[in-house]
Amino acid sequence: MKIDHTQPLEYSTEQNQLNILGFWIFLGAEIMLFATLFASYFIYENRVGNGPSGGEIFEITPVLIETFVLLTSSFTIGLAINAMRLKRTKAMLVFLGITLLLGLGFLSVEIYEFMHYYHVGATLQTSAFTAILLTTLGTHGAHVTLGLFWGLFIMIQIKRRGLTPATANKSFIFSLYWHFLDVVWIFIFSFIYLKGMM
Amino acid sequence: MEFFERFAVPHPSPLIYASMVAIGLVIIAIIAGVSYFKKWGYLWNEWLTTTDHKRIGIMYIISALLMLFRGGADAVMMRLQTSVPDNTFLDAQHYNEVFTTHGVVMIFFMAMAFVIGLMNFVVPLQIGARDVAFPRLNAISFWLYFAGAMLFNISFVIGGSPDAGWTNYYPLASNDFSTSVGVNYYNWALQISGIGTLMTGINFIATIIKMRAPGMTLMKMPMFTWSALITNAIIVFAFPVLTIAIIMGTLDRQFGTHFFASTNGGMDMMWANLFWVWGHPEVYILILPAFGIYSEIIATFSQRNLYGYKSMVGSMVIISLLSFLVWVHHFFTMGQDALTNSIFSITTMAIAVPTGIKIFNWLLTMWKGKIHFTVPMLYSVAFIPLFTIGGVTGVMLGVASADYQYHNTMFLVAHFHNTIIPGVVFAMLAGLTYWWPKMFGFMLNEKIGKWAFWFLTIGFCFSFFPMYITGLDGQARRMFTYSEATGFGPLNMLSFFGAGLMAIGFVIIVYNIYYSFRYSPRNVGDDPWNARSLEWATHNPVPEYNFAVLPQVESSEAFWDYKKKGHKLFPDSIKKIHMPNNSGLPIIMSGLFFIFGFSFVFYIWAGVIISAIGIFACMAYRSFEKDDGRYISAEEIKETEDKFGGAGQ
Amino acid sequence: MKQKWALLAFIFTMITVLIGCEPLLVLDPKGPQAETLSNTIWISIFTMAVVVIVVLTLLINMLVKYRASKQPDDYEPPHIEASPIVESIIIGIPVLIVAFLSVVSVVSTYQVEDVPEGYEDQEPLVIYASSSNWKWHFSYPEQDIETVNYVFLPTDRPVEFRLYSHGPITSFWIPQLAGQKYAMADMITKINLVADSPGEYMGRNSNFSGEGFAKHVFNVTALSPDEFDTWVDEIHATAEPITEEKFDELLEPGHLGQLTFTGTHLEFAPAPEGEHGGHNHGSDDSHSEDNEDTSEHTNH
Numbered sequence A: 001m002k003i004d005h006t007q008p009l010e011y012s013t014e015q016n017q018l019n020i021l022g023f024w025i026f027l028g029a030e031i032m033l034f035a036t037l038f039a040s041y042f043i044y045e046n047r048v049g050n051g052p053s054g055g056e057i058f059e060i061t062p063v064l065i066e067t068f069v070l071l072t073s074s075f076t077i078g079l080a081i082n083a084m085r086l087k088r089t090k091a092m093l094v095f096l097g098i099t100l101l102l103g104l105g106f107l108s109v110e111i112y113e114f115m116h117y118y119h120v121g122a123t124l125q126t127s128a129f130t131a132i133l134l135t136t137l138g139t140h141g142a143h144v145t146l147g148l149f150w151g152l153f154i155m156i157q158i159k160r161r162g163l164t165p166a167t168a169n170k171s172f173i174f175s176l177y178w179h180f181l182d183v184v185w186i187f188i189f190s191f192i193y194l195k196g197m198m
Numbered sequence B: 001m002e003f004f005e006r007f008a009v010p011h012p013s014p015l016i017y018a019s020m021v022a023i024g025l026v027i028i029a030i031i032a033g034v035s036y037f038k039k040w041g042y043l044w045n046e047w048l049t050t051t052d053h054k055r056i057g058i059m060y061i062i063s064a065l066l067m068l069f070r071g072g073a074d075a076v077m078m079r080l081q082t083s084v085p086d087n088t089f090l091d092a093q094h095y096n097e098v099f100t101t102h103g104v105v106m107i108f109f110m111a112m113a114f115v116i117g118l119m120n121f122v123v124p125l126q127i128g129a130r131d132v133a134f135p136r137l138n139a140i141s142f143w144l145y146f147a148g149a150m151l152f153n154i155s156f157v158i159g160g161s162p163d164a165g166w167t168n169y170y171p172l173a174s175n176d177f178s179t180s181v182g183v184n185y186y187n188w189a190l191q192i193s194g195i196g197t198l199m200t201g202i203n204f205i206a207t208i209i210k211m212r213a214p215g216m217t218l219m220k221m222p223m224f225t226w227s228a229l230i231t232n233a234i235i236v237f238a239f240p241v242l243t244i245a246i247i248m249g250t251l252d253r254q255f256g257t258h259f260f261a262s263t264n265g266g267m268d269m270m271w272a273n274l275f276w277v278w279g280h281p282e283v284y285i286l287i288l289p290a291f292g293i294y295s296e297i298i299a300t301f302s303q304r305n306l307y308g309y310k311s312m313v314g315s316m317v318i319i320s321l322l323s324f325l326v327w328v329h330h331f332f333t334m335g336q337d338a339l340t341n342s343i344f345s346i347t348t349m350a351i352a353v354p355t356g357i358k359i360f361n362w363l364l365t366m367w368k369g370k371i372h373f374t375v376p377m378l379y380s381v382a383f384i385p386l387f388t389i390g391g392v393t394g395v396m397l398g399v400a401s402a403d404y405q406y407h408n409t410m411f412l413v414a415h416f417h418n419t420i421i422p423g424v425v426f427a428m429l430a431g432l433t434y435w436w437p438k439m440f441g442f443m444l445n446e447k448i449g450k451w452a453f454w455f456l457t458i459g460f461c462f463s464f465f466p467m468y469i470t471g472l473d474g475q476a477r478r479m480f481t482y483s484e485a486t487g488f489g490p491l492n493m494l495s496f497f498g499a500g501l502m503a504i505g506f507v508i509i510v511y512n513i514y515y516s517f518r519y520s521p522r523n524v525g526d527d528p529w530n531a532r533s534l535e536w537a538t539h540n541p542v543p544e545y546n547f548a549v550l551p552q553v554e555s556s557e558a559f560w561d562y563k564k565k566g567h568k569l570f571p572d573s574i575k576k577i578h579m580p581n582n583s584g585l586p587i588i589m590s591g592l593f594f595i596f597g598f599s600f601v602f603y604i605w606a607g608v609i610i611s612a613i614g615i616f617a618c619m620a621y622r623s624f625e626k627d628d629g630r631y632i633s634a635e636e637i638k639e640t641e642d643k644f645g646g647a648g649q
Numbered sequence C: 001m002k003q004k005w006a007l008l009a010f011i012f013t014m015i016t017v018l019i020g021c022e023p024l025l026v027l028d029p030k031g032p033q034a035e036t037l038s039n040t041i042w043i044s045i046f047t048m049a050v051v052v053i054v055v056l057t058l059l060i061n062m063l064v065k066y067r068a069s070k071q072p073d074d075y076e077p078p079h080i081e082a083s084p085i086v087e088s089i090i091i092g093i094p095v096l097i098v099a100f101l102s103v104v105s106v107v108s109t110y111q112v113e114d115v116p117e118g119y120e121d122q123e124p125l126v127i128y129a130s131s132s133n134w135k136w137h138f139s140y141p142e143q144d145i146e147t148v149n150y151v152f153l154p155t156d157r158p159v160e161f162r163l164y165s166h167g168p169i170t171s172f173w174i175p176q177l178a179g180q181k182y183a184m185a186d187m188i189t190k191i192n193l194v195a196d197s198p199g200e201y202m203g204r205n206s207n208f209s210g211e212g213f214a215k216h217v218f219n220v221t222a223l224s225p226d227e228f229d230t231w232v233d234e235i236h237a238t239a240e241p242i243t244e245e246k247f248d249e250l251l252e253p254g255h256l257g258q259l260t261f262t263g264t265h266l267e268f269a270p271a272p273e274g275e276h277g278g279h280n281h282g283s284d285d286s287h288s289e290d291n292e293d294t295s296e297h298t299n300h
Helices: A014-044 A060-085 A089-119 A128-161 A165-197 B014-036 B040-048 B053-081 B092-126 B135-153 B182-210 B223-255 B268-302 B309-325 B327-334 B338-350 B352-366 B375-398 B400-406 B410-440 B446-472 B489-519 B558-564 B585-601 B605-624 B634-643 C002-021 C032-065 C084-113 C225-238 C244-251 C292-298
Strands: B577-579 B630-632 C125-132 C135-140 C145-148 C150-154 C159-165 C170-174 C178-183 C189-193 C199-205 C217-223 C259-262
Touching (some): A014 A165, A014 B268, A060 A089, A089 A165, A128 B223, A128 B605, B040 B053, B053 B092, B053 B135, B053 B489, B092 B135, B092 B182, B092 B268, B092 B410, B182 B223, B223 B268, B268 B309, B327 B338, B327 C178, B338 B352, B338 C084, B352 B375, B375 B410, B375 B446, B375 C084, B400 B410, B400 C084, B400 C178, B410 B446, B585 B605, C032 C189, C125 C170, C125 C178, C135 C150, C159 C170, C159 C178, C178 C189, C217 C225
Parallel strands (some): C125 C159, C150 C217
Antiparallel strands (some): C125 C135, C135 C145, C145 C259, C159 C189, C170 C178, C170 C199, C199 C217
């Protein structure tokens, strides 16, 4: 592998550049995926059948915690990438670790939230509205879950192999993914929760 | 025993039992054959684990041809059943299953695979690259497609085929009205192969954007590569919509949600909308590469540069954008107001403009040319008038009010076959014949190829033109039979006759492959067609590294420049080349996906969980794996090049 | 190549002959809506025929003139860049054709969605046509009768069909009177039509709806208004009333012959319109008031 030292580590080989471009294209597909979910959500929003509406089941506290936690994790992964650029492996691992812990926190609160929906009688089967709500949140949650494992694997690799073009590349792509999930959450927060509670 | 009862076919018939036996025998024959000739190692090392885009392309094409025969058998059965009034060859349920699988197999597993196969083989060669951007991902794409195709194809012998049409409209496709596991198969087969297709889209966009030969700017790419780029962009933006629609369908059928039900807030029209938001771009995913292939072939055999390169590119870009804005024309009759229908009617007809530009550009490419009627050119020449008829009937269907009369009739069936067969299928056969010497180092017999061409073309006309008339006479599509009083009989018999001719045409093509394999001369040179683009600048068949030296490009016809204008194509000397390693992971992972899908179809949760863990284990393994590929040394390359006679230097 | 043109000519003649000897249903209209559609179809056929002929002529010209066998061996085709004039012609003419057809499309679409011209002042006869697997139920609220698998219409009076489905999506189609429209479970769609000559017409579901789809048909009979009234009176004198029990029996999947009842099923099983429309369909009454405000947009 030819390594180009004028570029940041994550861009330093040809394959690295391809990987990053490829991942951006993948994010394009992910945008379409969530856009379809949002479009469907807006159509089903008021089709609540016999079930509750959004305003009746949304709880502000867990949602605010989730939002705060996930936004913070987006900040910490930015710090991790910054540390990577400065070649400070240890700081990077610490920030990555914090990011993943925050992700785990987000996921726990989301699981609590789902339990709450279950208890108030808003399950997948209740109505088209609850189904699309849980599908949209669940798709995002599944992405976060996958991200937790992925991030953990990357941390292990950095620990074992140090900062190489390959591990730097993976970390950078993972940060793109994590930021993207954050952006999706902002949309979920605004257009599902806030809109539903207003 | 109870566990196995679920696998029984709900509507058995002698035909299905015969197919079961035939499938069993073929599998045994393949296993016995490979074992007898001791080819397992060769098969595994050279093909099943390969990451070489050329071999993956060939595997796609072989699968596509297999699927063509599966879908073709369905087609002949349908035409036979409707050839005479009140026929009892198939009953309603079987007919419904047959036309459903015909549509799904032909669109997803034949046409898509054929298109992607040719893209795989040709695009890296046309842009002077060694491979695609992500060779391993490419193998995963193929094997996911293959897993999906196999999953779909076993449905008719295990558990029953889907029977709600390839459009799979709800609530017909819901548990209430489609009680077998067929639609589960539909969901999982399409979901799995759809993931593969999406990965292909990402892979090829990255390849085409980043890996072009030095000097090849975007506006110097060969037209087929342009069409591939735009097609893959459509794939990336359209397929996620299908993913979500199928997830919703799966939740409805297997987890009791009410997305498309008529109770608890569900909405049956939602499926139709989501399906066609993906479905209409899908049509252009198929036809744009075909346009690209025709552009290459018409220019080559007219010995002229492609007329209007810029407008060719521009029209494809416009088509790709418009393709996302017309989906409502698939259901003008769903009760939207006249304004909505008017808007979508205009966007639909607007597509005729860029398509018209392309037709005239092809005609003008022949102008002042020197036209050689080879088999690929014959297909292209037949394509122009036949596709024009398909296109203008499309415009007729785009007139919203008139569509109230064409919709759901044989007129529509005639229209889309009139675009897909001369458009896509002819392009694939033309492209296959055209690039065949690049793939295998010998040419397909021209004389036999021409016989096949005439059978297909004439068969096509007999098969589908009568449907325009029966459609206007009120024959709805998807009717398994009709009464004598309707008067549809003679024209349907004509269609059956045409279908028979087409079937003979395809058999001739298979015979041609066999005949040419046995008897065609092997010394055809690197450039048997006197072609224009880069793929012809390397050897026949192509060495694994494609080009010993990366080509230098100055126009969209670099190889033509080299031949006619003394352009220096390979200015560098031979250096070591980096190549990807083979990997067994893609086929193993797809095998797990197959088990995952199959278990899900039948609600076998243990299988679902185990295979899901396996899939994640594969992904984790891939994450930790260190695979930097390998190098082919300069000496080895020189040796190979010398064996080829050093041509292309 | 000659064989192919001979073939195309043969097919073309065949088409003309077939159209000549027995008119195709769609092109043999018996009411103003179907006539508008038939005219629209003919306009588009003629316009498109011009396109096909132009392309064919150009193609034949190119193939005949520039085939290799006609060129000297040393002929080298020139490199030709696209000329802006030619390009604007091949863009401009299709744009004009599409613009023309767009106007035709928009005007005729509005026309067939409305009550036919000249009949606006009459009050339309409302008939609810609902499909079940694999039957059509026709309810005449005004006449208070219900028929299965056949429908009688008075001539020269606008008829408003209100369509919905008790099962899969179906499509209500009487080719000689009007274009088709979907019948769906959670909303009402409408067809306005007029039959201007008495006669029997074929009607069917054209949208695939499962096993019995092929025979999912009904008969349409157009009668003079007087005869229509007589027919209604006769039914009131002879037919049984429809009951909820009987209606549920009718909904069972299968085929039935032609049946006649007094009363309509709308009384105990209302159509999905108004408060019963959209997502309210299938929910119990206590909830349906809450969602009144949203039912409108689903009935667009």
